[in-house]
Amino acid sequence: xxxxxxxxxxxxxxxxxxxxxxxxxxxxxxxxxxxxxxxxxxxxxxxxxxxxxxxxxxxxxxxxxxxxxxxxxxxxxxxxxxxxxxxxxxxxxxxxxxxxxxxxxxxxxxxxxxxxxxxxxxxxxxxxxxxxxxxxxxxxxxxxxxxxxxxxxxxxxxxxxxxxxxxxxxxxxxxxxxxxxxxxxxxxxxxxxxxxxxxxxxxxxxxxxxxxxxxxxxxxxxxxxxxxxxxxxxxxxxxxxxxxxxxxxxxxxxxxxxxxxxxxxxxxxxxxxxxxxxxxxxxxxxxxxxxxxxxxxxxxxxxxxxxxxxxxxxxxxxxxxxxxxxxxxxxxxxxxxxxxxxxxxxxxxxxxxxxxxxxxxxxxxxxxxxxxxxxxxxxxxxxxxxxxxxxxxxxxxxxxxxxxxxxxxxxxxxxxxxxxxxxxxxxxxxxxxxxxxxxxxxxxxxxxxxxxxxxxxxxxxxxxxxxxxxxxxxxxxxxxxxxxxxxxxxxxxxxxxxxxxxxxxxxxxxxxxxxxxxxxxxxxxxxxxxxxxxxxxxxxxxxxxxxxx
Numbered sequence: 001x002x003x004x005x006x007x008x009x010x011x012x013x014x015x016x017x018x019x020x021x022x023x024x025x026x027x028x029x030x031x032x033x034x035x036x037x038x039x040x041x042x043x044x045x046x047x048x049x050x051x052x053x054x055x056x057x058x059x060x061x062x063x064x065x066x067x068x069x070x071x072x073x074x075x076x077x078x079x080x081x082x083x084x085x086x087x088x089x090x091x092x093x094x095x096x097x098x099x100x101x102x103x104x105x106x107x108x109x110x111x112x113x114x115x116x117x118x119x120x121x122x123x124x125x126x127x128x129x130x131x132x133x134x135x136x137x138x139x140x141x142x143x144x145x146x147x148x149x150x151x152x153x154x155x156x157x158x159x160x161x162x163x164x165x166x167x168x169x170x171x172x173x174x175x176x177x178x179x180x181x182x183x184x185x186x187x188x189x190x191x192x193x194x195x196x197x198x199x200x201x202x203x204x205x206x207x208x209x210x211x212x213x214x215x216x217x218x219x220x221x222x223x224x225x226x227x228x229x230x231x232x233x234x235x236x237x238x239x240x241x242x243x244x245x246x247x248x249x250x251x252x253x254x255x256x257x258x259x260x261x262x263x264x265x266x267x268x269x270x271x272x273x274x275x276x277x278x279x280x281x282x283x284x285x286x287x288x289x290x291x292x293x294x295x296x297x298x299x300x301x302x303x304x305x306x307x308x309x310x311x312x313x314x315x316x317x318x319x320x321x322x323x324x325x326x327x328x329x330x331x332x333x334x335x336x337x338x339x340x341x342x343x344x345x346x347x348x349x350x351x352x353x354x355x356x357x358x359x360x361x362x363x364x365x366x367x368x369x370x371x372x373x374x375x376x377x378x379x380x381x382x383x384x385x386x387x388x389x390x391x392x393x394x395x396x397x398x399x400x401x402x403x404x405x406x407x408x409x410x411x412x413x414x415x416x417x418x419x420x421x422x423x424x425x426x427x428x429x430x431x432x433x434x435x436x437x438x439x440x441x442x443x444x445x446x447x448x449x450x451x452x453x454x455x456x457x458x459x460x461x462x463x464x465x466x467x468x469x470x471x472x473x474x475x476x477x478x479x480x481x482x483x484x485x486x487x488x489x490x491x492x493x494x495x496x497x498x499x500x501x502x503x504x505x506x507x508x509x510x511x512x513x514x515x516x517x518x519x520x521x522x523x524x525x526x527x528x529x530x531x532x533x534x535x536x537x538x539x540x541x542x543x544x545x546x547x548x549x
Contacts, residue, residue, distance in 0.1 A: 045069065070339075078342050079358050079366050080326050086336035091157070095188070096244065097212050102157040103164065104186040105130060106508065107149045111419045111476075114144065114152040115426070116168065118507050121446040123186055128179040130168060131443050132504035133426030137176060138167035145169075158183045171430035190214040190243075193509035194221040197516060198526055202230030205509065206251075210243030210300040215250035222254070232288035232533065234525045235304075238318060238406075242299025245327060245346075249277045252307045255289060255314065257543050258282030260349070262307045265327055267344035273327075274344075286540040288533035289314030290525040293398060294406050298322035305398045306348035312388045312539040315532045316400045318521045323397030325355030350384035352394030388538060402528060404521045416479045417489055418496065420469040425500035433464055441504055448506045450514045455501045457494045465497060466490065 053060055067085055074081040084092055094100040104123020105116050116134040119125035137145040139155045156164060162183050167176040190208045197203040202225030206218065222233065235255075242248075245265075252262040256279040267273025291305050291314055302321050308314045327344040347353055358366050382394035393399060410418065427433055431440030439455065466486060473481040486493075495518055502511035516522055 081342050082340045084338045089338045099185045099187050101160050101185055102183055103181050109149040110422045114149045124181045124184050128181050134168035134170050137169050140165050160185055171427045171432045189217055191217045191221050196228050200229055200231045203234045205236045207239045210247040214247040232529050234290045236292045237297045237301040238292050238294040239296045240301040248300035248303040252304050253279040253281055255283055260311055263303045264347045265344045286536050288529050288536050290532050291316050292521050293318040293321045295319050299324040302398050310349040310386050312386050312535055315528055317402045317525050318400050320399050321397035323354050323356035325353045352384050354394050354397050356396050404524050413485055416481050420472045421496045424465045424468045425497055429504040450510055457498045462494055
C-alpha cells in the first residue's frame, strides 16, 4: 500500500509538471522570441554603426552616433521624449533643484558674439564686477570673441570650486579686463520677482520652471505681499515651460478649494501610472485671481491654468498656451544619462486633453508654427464645461478667457534692429555716447525700488540712436536694414532702449517691472480684477452650496 501511494503521488507530480510546462511553454517561447529580436536589432545597429564609422567622409565618435540614434528613435514617438547624455542629465537635475554650477550670469548672443546680460546677485560673476554689455572674448586661453552663447556657456559651467579665466571687452576700456573666477552654486528661483503692481494687487512672476522649491517660493511671495496690503493676485505663468508635476499640484492647491480636482493622469493600461490629484488643503480665503499665459506657457503651467479655469477660480488672460498634455518619466541609464519617456496623458478637471497634434512629425512646425491649426475644428472635437457652465476646449492648449496678444514677440525687422539697439545701449551705459552722462552706470544695483520713471529716453537720446543705427546697418548690410526701417521703428526703439538700460541698472526682472505700464497683458489683468472677483465669488458660493448638500 505504501508503495502504491508513492506511485500515485509521483504520478500526480508528473501530471502537475506536465501541466505547468504546458502553461509556461508559450511564455518561454515569447521570451526567446524577444531575445532573438533584441539580438537582431543589436546586430543591425552595430553593422550600420561600423559601416558609418568606417566609410563616412569624416571620422565620427561612437558616443555621438549612439546619442543621435537614441534621440531619433525617441523623437519618432513624440516631441517630448528625449535622451540626455551624462552632462545634460546632470544639468537637468541641477536646474530641477533651482541651482546650477558656474559663474552666475545671464549671457546672450548679439551681433555674432556673446555678451554678459546680467550678473546674478551674490554670484562669482557679480563679485568679479562683470557688467551688462561686457563681451566675452576669451575663456581659459581660448578665443571666444565670435562664439555663440551656447558654446561659451559650456566653458563657463563646471564643478563648484573650480576656476575659470575670463577676459571681457568693455566699451571705453582699452585693454581686455581679465578675471579668475571660482565657480559656485547659483540659485535660480522659480519666482524671480514679485511686488505690488497697484495698491492691494500683488504681482507674482512664476516665470521660471516648476522646480523642487516652487510651492514654498509661492507661499513666501503671497505672505510677503499680503503683509504689504495685497488682497488680490496676478499669477504670471508667461514663459514658464513646465517642470515637476507634484509642484504644479501643490501650487494649484493654494488657489482651489479643498477636495477639488487638480488634474487626472492616465497612462498605458496595466502600468499603474494613473493618478487623480485633488486639492488636499485648499485656499483659506476667496481672493480675486488673474493668471497670465502666453504661447510658451506649457505642461505644469498649463495644469495650473487649466485647473483654475475649469473651476472658475480666476480669469485667464493672454495668449493660447503651448498645448503639452504629456507626462514624462525619467529613466536613469547606466552610462550616467537618462531617458525622458512619455508615460501618460494628463487631463484638466473638466476632462480636457490639451495636447496639440504632432502627427505630421515636424518639430519645427510643432514648436514654431502653431497658428495653422483650426480652432473651430478643435472646438468641435473636444468641448467641455467649467463648474459654472462656461464652454472650454481641448486639443490646442489653454484658450485664455480674454485674449491679448503679446508685444514682446518681434517680427523679422525688429529681430534685426534689436542688435543695433543692444550695441547702442551697451555704449550708452558705458558712458561712451557723448552728452548723456546720466545714463552711465558702474554696474548693477540689486534690490532697487523701481518707481517707473527711471532712465526716460528723450528725443535727444533717440536721435543719437538713430545716427548710430543708420551707420551700423550701412556697415553691416547682411542685416538688410535700411535707414527707412530705422525711422519706421523709432517708437519701438525708444521702449527697447529704456528696457535695456533698466536691465543694465537693475537686472532683467526689475527691468520688466520698470516697463510694466507698457505690458498690455499685465495692464489688462489689472483692469479685469473686479470681474475676477465676481467670478471667484460665484464659484465660491457654488462650491459652498454643493458641500452643504
